[in-house]
Amino acid sequence: MDFNLTEEMKMLRDMAYKFALQEIVPVARECDLEEKYTPEIRKKAAANGLVGAWLPEQYGGAGVGFLGNAIISEELSRACMGIGLNIYAASFGCEAVYFFGTEDQKKKYIPPVCRGEQVSAGAFTEPNAGTDVAGYKTRAVRDGKDFVINGQKMFITNGTVCNWMVVQAITKPEEKKHNSFSQIVVPADAKGITRNKIHGKMGIRASDTAEIALEDVRVPQENLIGKDGRGFHQLMHFFDVTRIMVAGQALGLSVACLETAVKYSKERTAFGAPLASYQMTMSKFTEMAIRIEALRGLIYKSAWLVDVGKPDYTLAAMAKFYGGQTAVFCANAAVEIHGGYGYIEEYDVQKWYRDAKILELYEGTKEAEIMTIGRYLASK
DSSP states (O other), X not given: OOOOOOHHHHHHHHHHHHHIIIIIHHHHHXXXXXXXXXXXXXXXXXXXXXXXXXXXXXXXXXXXXXXXXXXXXXXXXXXXXXXXXXXHTTTTTHHHHXXXXXXXXXXXXXXXXXXXXXXXXEEOOBTTBSSOGGGXXXXXXXXXXXXXXXXXXXXXXXTTTOSEEEEEEESOTTSOGGGSEEEEEEETTOTTEEEEEOOOOXXXXXXXXXXXXXXXXXXXXXXXXXXXXXXXXXXXXXXXXXXXXXXXXXXXXXXXXXXXXXXXXXXXXXXXXXXXXXXXXXXXXXXXXXXXXXXHHHHHHHHHHHHTTOXXXXXHHHHHHHHHHHHHHHHHHHHHHHGGGGGSTTSHHXXXXXXXXXXXXXXXXXXXXXXXXXXXXXHO
16 A cells, blocks of 8 residues: 555646646735636646646647546645636546547547536536436426527536537436436537526635526537436546546635645734634644545555545545535635734635635535545445
């Protein structure tokens, strides 16, 4: 059992963090305040192999697998989770195409995303159906050689900036819920699509999030991904692998919180001594560090298992669940250590505090992870 990263992974880690320091840190606060998306940074990241990095080289990816992608997610999130999301989530939707699409679909849709020329999205969540994915209402009806799609999507990452999206829609309404869905590639500029950016988010404000309406949107049936009626199962696979990336976000944010809190507590004095010298401060550091180390083990193992062909999606759900808890805990502790200064925008910890909460909400709420893990344990 060897817990050391390969030299390739160490180089990837160092390169990703160096990129974050040079390209992301200088604009992170501005992009957060102004809710500004960052296409130029995404394109620079693509030139460095950081977009769709988990994808094989034959489709334009860096071929670093899900472990490499988790490391990229971790390192970029140390700088800014919102801008980082613009980079490692630029390939959202490519998962469905890569795992279930035809060879022609893979060659058509994936390489432009990895090159930074295009952005993909997963149009899954609906206004009244989030965790309850079986409650989706969007329909795709066959008409000649086309699908005609009607429905609404909500909280879609990359929604107003994507070039194409994978839409989850009911194609077989006569079947039981879990066998009624399919996934379809839809060009973002197709007639009948209305995209509205969601403003006023608490955190990850540099990331583009949108509400999308589809009204009589017509696309060819050849845009079907995978098998008709298997969309629900394909979507579950999407969450199984993207949860690892989200856990990587949590790890990076937590590390940033700990590093910043330690630095501040050594400089700030109270009652004639540095904050870092007090046992109460040390207690916060200690629990942050323990949680971070435990989370890193969960993430790296679950990512590695996917890469070697032995995926443990329950472990991935554990990483996602614990990642959200850890990020929220570390962000809260960092704000408390900063005291009143942690509550003003001049200090990064207030931003990380706002960013952290989404990690318990998207890609499956913490309650959904509990159900996933609990059902597995109960079935043994």
